[in-house]
Amino acid sequence: MFGRRRGSGPIRAWLMAAAAMLGACAVTAAAAPAPLKADPDNAAQVALGKEVYDRNCASCHGAHLEGQPDWQQRKPDGRLPAPPHDWHGHTWRHPDRQLFGFVKNGVAPYSPPGYQTDMAGFAGILSDAEIWAVIAYIKSSWPEEFRRYQEGLTRRDEAASP
């Protein structure tokens, strides 16, 4: 009886320490954001994305993501040229899900009815994994502050409708 009571001190201390550690883990888990589907820090994903980009996108968006000349001026046919995907363009102003939609379905479904565009969708040509990879590659070209800004858009968009 006496011995048990003497032993309860260290045991209680240990239990409290264990509980504190579990609590700390729970806090860390809650604070750590879910991994991004298009992760510019994932070297393997970025490498796949570069291959996808070079084969499918570079012809219009430029070998170095620079876009077509005078990309902000409509062409004689009324359509927009391909914008850059580096930070000079506006790709970084869109959350990941929207970029994914543009690449998979093309720009027309997200535009007013009858909108004419040269950006067709890649559904049936690229897998979803390849589309996320090309987005990761594009993001990897951006300076840190653009990446952080766009990650904020992506996180808010996903939190708004998971």
Ligand code: HEC
């Ligand atoms: C045939 C030329 C062409 C090809 C090939 C092409 N694009 Fe585009 N893309 C365009 C044009 C033109 C626009 C602008 C469309 C508009 O606003 O009407 C555009 C717009 C976009 C946009 C939306 C604008 C932005 O900067 O956020 C994204 C994202 C995009 N393209 C990604 C890609 C990716 C990724 C590939 C390769 C898998 C690709 N495109 C292949 C011509 C092309």
